[in-house]
Amino acid sequence: MSVQDLVDHGRIAPPLDPRKRFLRLTERNVVGYVRAWPILLTGVVEPFLYLLSIGIGVGALVGDVTYAGRQVPYETFVASGMLATAAMNGAVFDTTFNFFIRLRYAKLYDAILATPLEPRDVALGEVTWALMRGTFYSAAFLVTMALFGLTESWWAVAALPATVLIGAAFASIGLAGATYLRSFLDFDFVNLAITPMFLFSATFFPLSQYPDALATVIRFTPLYQGVALCRALTTGEVGVGLLVHVAYLLAMVAVGVAVASRRIDGLLRS
Amino acid sequence: MRMTQSVWRALERELLVFVRTWRGSAFTAVVQPVLFLLAMGIGLGGLIDDGAGSASVRLDYLDFVAPGLLAASALLAVAGEALWGVMGGVKWMGQFKGMVATPMTPGDVYGGLVLSAGVRAGAAAIAFLVVAAVLGGVSSLWAPLAIVAAVLLAIVTMSALSAYAVRKEDDRTFPLIMRLGVIPMFLFSGTFFPVEQLPEVVQPIAVLSPLWHGVEVARDATTGTVDGWTLLHVGVLVAIAAAALPFGVRGFERRLTP
Amino acid sequence: MVDGPLHPDALVRARGLTKAFGDFVAVDGVDFEVRRGEVFGFLGPNGAGKTSTMRMISCVSPSTGGELSVLHLDPRTDGPAIRSRIGVVPQEDNLDTELSVWDNFIVYGRYFGLPRRVLRERAQELLEFARLTDRRDDRVDPLSGGMKRRLTIARALINDPDLVLLDEPTTGLDPQARHLLWDRLYGLKRRGVTLIITTHYMDEAEQLCDRLVVMDQGRIVDEGSPRELIHRHVTPEVIELRFAEPAEQEAALSSAGEAAERIEVLADRLLLYTRDAEATHRALAERSIEPLTELTRRASLEDVFLALTGRTLEE
Ligand SMILES: Nc1ncnc2c1ncn2[C@@H]1O[C@H](COP(=O)(O)OP(=O)(O)OP(=O)(O)O)[C@@H](O)[C@H]1O
Ligand SMILES: [Mg+2]
16 A cells, blocks of 8 residues: 555545655754754854954954955955855854764754654754854844945845855755764864864965965865855955856755765664 | 862873874864964965054064964863863763762862863963974064963863853853853954954953963063063963862862762 | 464564664564554563664664565655654653753654644643643753653654554653553553553563563564463463572472472572462472572563573573
8 A cells, every 4th residue: 555545545644745844853943942042142243253353453454455356455355254154164063063962962863763754854954954043144244244334235135145055065064074973072073174264265365375276276175165255245246157156065065965864864774 | 178189180081081082182272273373374464464454563463473372272272172071071971970989079070170271281382382483473482481371271261161061051051151252252362463453442351351361471472572461461360260260179069979 | 473364454564574783683584463453562681672673663774674564554665654653762762852841742743744733732631641741841851760751752642643662661660650651551552552562571561462572682482462471381370499509409409300390490599380389389398498488479471581582581
């Protein structure tokens, strides 16, 4: 007998729509965070503080930098970089850390896989939640940038979906990576991957500061795609070339979700 | 006497764990600050030393930021461990409970944590200083005094934050501590730009930041401007640690005494 | 063991069901059938393969051989549909520690796609079922072990399942809570819910199960109702003899001879299986066997297990 026959005979309830099942996990995270909203709010504060410190404070030491063939105030330059890195950091650290604890210690997903949800729903649900949070943070950051006069074009509005994409890319890869972590100590590997990207993806100073060979390498790294995308949009230097960055980030999402789903399946359904 | 001879055994245990896991710790404590030094001191410094900005640090930016990063990394390396590490020790993994089943008192466990944070920060500071010197960010023979700044900051951070963490049932508030306490301290304690650049009304707040005192000591040391003020900053750090310790001992006793 | 025609109402049917972890075979070709409305038990010592079997039935662990159908569906292809109709109580509680007691019900119910309105009603009933009404808004972590267990069991009922799988449901409960839970499980059975439980406890199996299989080292060694199994493998009465010295036990064993139908030797005592305890006592006295303590009791599944495997359950 097929599932459909049984449903037709009223023997079982109609199954959840497989395409929407993952939203149930996202909903769980929303419920869990309703109590923790102050923490969610303080997440807005962190990039803002970086903006004040590095943008305004260090910016006063730097003056202008050359971007897209023109002089741009350092605050404007670095703010877009921080917009992208904040999207990455939010996605990687919140997602991987919580995911790891839920996977290895809290046994949350063991419970969930005993319900109609599948490993892919777990991966997608967590990524979706990371995006919701990330969108909120990025929107707050973008508004702050605009208020500080650090956006130079209406294209800046499109930086919001861009940060969502960056978040999705890093959350997906982060989830996949987190399934390989065995203990808290292994989080040093996460740092080992993130810190160099954070510092050297043309976030704080332009690629022109590097020797040419190094600059070329950096052009191929993941965070650079996000920084370049955000910076082009907030300064209005928009071109078709940006689609390459978008494609790169989309590929990260696809690979990350696929690997994470398989790994969750392998780990929890042995 | 609630901290006993066994505190040395606790220290030994902590250091043993460290030796076994040094790779990761070395990353947070040494590689990470060196990466920051390269990015900020050299990459960003290249832009700053043009002198095109409206403000100035009156030094090569590398010289300015190196001691700042040395001190700040002592704070950052220890903060996470003091919060989540302690929560892990009492709750998720429970190894502290195992330790107090031996002659070690809860105070010893705490003391061991604090001492080992100091020892490791000292080792990391030495490594960082060597790298900074090679890159040209150290210009005085007083520089080894900067190690004291790192050790004291690590002790202050561990004693205070673990005293807080051990009183908590879960890690919910920890991101808050990081975001509203540790990160602002990292960003506005004269690490990346002089405190004098802050608006005058908020400048006095820097005095409340242990990191600012640590940065001042380290910068006086590596740039060779040691004087009575340096000593005063050292005194402030010692005083904060001394104030936090009894609070921590009590916290560990309450949590770990069956 | 379930040769012959299929029982038409078999909710779970396994044939040659196998689970291997690498080279190690944890479940080794087992056959069984669970019928609608019954309480079915897996009884066996540590490592027998009970949990492995339960995980295959609950579609969270793929079988590595044989056939399995659950609610007339195939776990390999219809996992989500099967899981939507079953309730699972795992051996180790896996409550959502980030949520309150109440939200554990609601959120878990949402995984099944149930509307909140329905869930609020059911959660209220289940809170009472688990006797946790006054802990409704507390977080899960500070609950006692027994409370967590009751909550896990109640949570498994949120989707009003046709089939409930309980892996050692009463481990960690005090005797009172255990009896209460048995009571609740009878209640479910009366409502027509099919239950599968695993247990180490013989008394639990005897109390609850309509039918059970005894598992050992991945295989099913026998199957039947508790009474059938006792009848088949042991005598109605057992006399337990304990001695001060191992040497005394040796001596008693060699002279006891015909006093009982069968004698099992354990490290610390002798078990004498008999149809007539009075006669056996007399025979012992005649042979002047004088143990330290002498206990006469009814035979239980424990004895069945011993007879089937040559080992006690505690080993
Ligand atoms: N994921 C796994 N990988 C490897 N071996 C496993 C795995 N899970 C179970 N086993 C092994 O399979 C055997 C059966 O385990 P299982 O948990 O099914 O036993 P059980 O009857 O439930 O025992 P208990 O009464 O202790 O719960 C054991 O030897 C166990 O070590
Ligand atoms: Mg088991």
